[in-house]
Amino acid sequence: MKQLENTFKLACLVNGKRTELEIDSSRSLLDLIREDLGLKGTKEGCGEGECGACMVLVDGRAVNSCLMMAVQVHGKEMVTIEGIKGKDGGLHPLQKTFIAEGAVQCGFCTPGLIIASEALLRRNPKATLEEIKLELTGNLCRCTGYEKVLSAVEKARGKK
């Protein structure tokens, strides 16, 4: 804690890049991501932690950025959908299988679904269908294309 004034000197890793900026201490993490960092892939859906459209990885774990404050990523590593890439710098295996399976309809929920699926497959590369379903309980798709999402995640297992 270095301040009693209303600004905070934030330092964190964003998609592998060291990022330092002075922010309003009461900035929400979602506003930091979308407005201050200009990373518009992260979406605001419900603003209540129900839909998962705002998910990002913080220290490797999926979190709902609409319910976190920017100061809570100080000193941490954050990955947004823009930081999800394949080893060759092209599309990530999950992005490829989402496209191949037709798992993207309007696309609003897709960044969150990719983030949640990536967190699962990093932790559990051989996740079963049941484990995938449980992991995605916090991601809503209002186009209701869940079956294709599940098969996309299944097909991405073991791919790097």
Place this chain on the structure above:
Amino acid sequence: MPEMIVKPATLKELWKILPALPPARRYLAGGTDIVVACNGGCESSECWMDISDIPELKTIKETASSLFLGAAVKISDLERSAAVRKWCPALIAAIPYYASPSLRNMATLGGNAGNGSPCADGVCALVAEGASVLLELKGKKRRLPLKDLFLGPKKTALKKDELILGFEVPKRARLGAYQKLSARPYFCISKAAVAVTLEISGGVIKRAGIALGSVAPVPLYAAKTAAWLAGKKLSAVTAAAAAGIVKAEAAPITDARSEADYRREMCGVLLERALVSLVPLAGR
């Protein structure tokens, strides 16, 4: 959004800066309750004190007789802890039904308890574990049985600025179960929930801990049912009789999620299911 957020690095620093902060102030832990409330519109003059990265609150520590769970430990870290898996069977049984995986990466038991909701799955399980809560206010510490922290819906015995440091769970070998009834099985607030712990010797219950969620103004410790179970043989017959007793202890209301009579009835059903689920484990 609040007016400002301060982020003390240690407890010592928290107590040092506290007197200079605006009087309308609250602690921020995982944010999964207060930010939701705030996104719906909160007092913008508020100051939040972010305690989510204070190291003293993020530890899980074993002593000879108890397990300490820091107030700011994430629910997903509790689930991964071997010590929690060993000594908190009801809490471990509750975690899959606790919000969603990403919210479990954010939420904390300290935040849950401070929020004072009678529906909180983690708190209900901890009450059944016989946990105490450790509190500190400017260096002055006190301890309460967790069940006594709650005074009413969203009302706790916490004094202004008093901070939840963590919880102490007695290290006694026991079985645990958690039964939750909700509109869908996962990621849903309960209509009713029952947490059970049993210490068993030779098939006989030596000590029971029973807590009820969403059926009273507070996460309710079912003292009468727990006392009745002590000394009984764990069996389907005992489970059915206990179900009748617990229904009289619940004090539910009708609200958006369910009806009082149904909740009361289901408390009995959930307790019976929880006890029956432990019968095959009792001999081990």
